[in-house]
Amino acid sequence: MSLLTGDGIHSGYGDMEVLHDVSFRIEEKEIISIIGPNGAGKSTLLKTIFGLLKPTKGSVTFKGNSITGLAPDRIVRLGMAYVPQVENVFPSLTVHENLEMGAFILTDDFSARLEDVYELFPFLKKRRRQRVGKMSGGERQMVAMGRALMLDPELLMLDEPSAALAPKLAEMIFERITAINETGVSILIVEQNAKESLKLADRGYVLASGQNRFEDTGENLLANEEIGQLYLGG
Numbered sequence: 236m237s238l239l240t241g242d243g244i245h246s247g248y249g250d251m252e253v254l255h256d257v258s259f260r261i262e263e264k265e266i267i268s269i270i271g272p273n274g275a276g277k278s279t280l281l282k283t284i285f286g287l288l289k290p291t292k293g294s295v296t297f298k299g300n301s302i303t304g305l306a307p308d309r310i311v312r313l314g315m316a317y318v319p320q321v322e323n324v325f326p327s328l329t330v331h332e333n334l335e336m337g338a339f340i341l342t343d344d345f346s347a348r349l350e351d352v353y354e355l356f357p358f359l360k361k362r363r364r365q366r367v368g369k370m371s372g373g374e375r376q377m378v379a380m381g382r383a384l385m386l387d388p389e390l391l392m393l394d395e396p397s398a399a400l401a402p403k404l405a406e407m408i409f410e411r412i413t414a415i416n417e418t419g420v421s422i423l424i425v426e427q428n429a430k431e432s433l434k435l436a437d438r439g440y441v442l443a444s445g446q447n448r449f450e451d452t453g454e455n456l457l458a459n460e461e462i463g464q465l466y467l468g469g
């Protein structure tokens with residue numbers, strides 16, 4: 236049984252259908268990368284998986300249960316976390332308060348989990364009293380990922396975690412993603428930075444105009460000439 240499967244998903248905004256029959260699967264412990272041009276529907280797919288949009292057709296299955304049309308707060312409780320492309324932190328709160336917000340549905344003591352997250356991101360521990368609104372893009376991205384990890388998810392979905400970051404910072408974020416995966420968390424990542432994300436992915440999907448175009452191992456997608464020319468900048 237796959238950890239997450241999407242089967243024949245149609246979804247969009249009002250009358251505008253963006254995803255036309257999109258299917259995918261994620262096995263436990265995998266890193267999956269979804270690449271594709273601007274407007275391909277990558278963010279729309281993540282929003283549909285996470286219950287922010289309702290598919291008009293098709294289904295989403297997580298750990299063997301249908302989550303199609305389920306609300307995000309229910310999906311979170313099943314072990315899925317999502318870091319949106321934009322507005323993924325509370326700028327007026329400190330780092331520590333942002334992480335606390337991530338744990339808001341936990342009723343028990345989350346101090347042990349907080350230490351796990353600080354271990355993955357020692358920088359956040361050092362800056363825990365700082366307001367996030369004053370931090371750089373890369374630092375905010377760490378806060379957003381740390382917040383999502385507070386609930387100890389089985390699956391972490393990241394929408395363009397390296398967007399607008401200098402190459403060195405992007406590299407650091409990708410390295411942290413690998414470290415998170417090594418703690419046993421499966422990862423679904425959507426990236427503009429297609430080459431870098433395919434390098435760390437077990438498998439990848441190319442989405443274009445709201446449809447599946449290619450599906451293969453990260454390695455094979457990187458080596459594919461047609462994909463290189465069309466989607467990886469030659």
Ligand SMILES: Nc1ncnc2c1ncn2[C@@H]1O[C@H](COP(=O)(O)OP(=O)(O)OP(=O)(O)O)[C@@H](O)[C@H]1O
Binds near residue numbers: 273274
């Ligand atoms: N909130 C919205 N309301 C209406 N249309 C939207 C909305 N968000 C996105 N769209 C449209 O849906 C299509 C797919 O957008 P989406 O954000 O999923 O693309 P993407 O692949 O994530 O692109 P990018 O790489 O630029 O982030 C685009 O045509 C976009 O204009």
Ligand SMILES: [Mg+2]
Binds near residue numbers: 278279320394
């Ligand atoms: Mg997007």
